[in-house]
Amino acid sequence: MPPPRHSRDLFNGLPGRTGQRCLNQRSDFRSDTVTLPTEAMRRAMASAPLGDDVLDGDPTVARLEARVAEWLGKERAIFVPTGTMANQCALGAWTRSGDEIVCEESAHVLLWEGGALGANHGVQAVTLREPRGAFDPQDLQRLVRTPSIHSPRTALFCVEQSTMGSGSTVGGHVIPLENLEGVRAVGRANGVPVHMDGARLANAVVASGVAADRFAALADSVAVCFSKGLGAPVGSAVAGDGDFVERARVVRKRLGGWMRQAGMLAAAALYGLDRHVERLAQDHALARRLAEVVDGVPGLDAPPGEVETNIVCTRVDPQAARDVDAAELARALDARGVSVLTLEPHSIRFVTHMGVGSEDVERVAGALAEIFP
């Protein structure tokens, strides 16, 4: 079935944009990082009490760190500029040079942090390929090295929550609690801590109804981002017990991530945590509707029933899609005002967020109808 052209009915009940549209007036589905801070968030930033966080402490940063620790049920949290640095602080805190970590083949820590594992910490990785991002505990156990002078030490398991997984048709999966319990049990049995890259943990919380601290309890450290679905311009945090956070603070210092009057940024993060978590359900509903539109095109494959959060990946099969491949489709959408990312050679990714609404999904439907008449 070709997607309906500009059918208003298709979008009944779905919200319009709640945030500002991105600056270039396009329907920007590349990432939830493109959101702009709302006027109310900007006001919260402008009026935040500030101090020098390195010298005497910044009261708004302190408030955010306490709030994140409470949200995640951890002893302490520290504020850092990016999700990459949050992960890197955890890696530096858990590993030493020559160690090995286990992560999913497409993990952010492995593929998208500029080789930081090796460059920053002298650490290597072994991987598992899991389309839904959830490790089979038995596979994980097999990868744990027997202590020996010949082998690296297995120092850390890294999970992502939510996760795109490898080669998944639809991204944005929530790893179930039972699976995380299995990972944690293997870790405990072998003395290996678990780090959770929870850049989109809030999406997993809203999609599953499971509280953040229940997920976080199954990891020894958790990184979270405020600059994705929560709509802050900058900011992430990493949380764990007091000893972990002390080590992570040293790594943050060495990476140059300790900021001065960072309360202006922490205020945006606090605002996002207070006001933008529940609304993620709208992004998820919009993503499902987007998947319906995309899945209706022969050669595109995005089963709406599998969309759990705000990420929709679709494979593009040129044989079924009138010889259009993923890169051509991305260009054709781009020419019609719709921005997407080509992540793998055969797939494109849409991410919903505060800066897109039903009118933008409608634009996708119209564009697809033109590209595949």
Ligand SMILES: Cc1ncc(COP(=O)(O)O)c(C=O)c1O
């Ligand atoms: C799963 C995951 N972890 C970490 C990050 C890193 O966040 P940042 O871009 O703030 O460094 C991202 C960014 O998109 C991500 O998707």
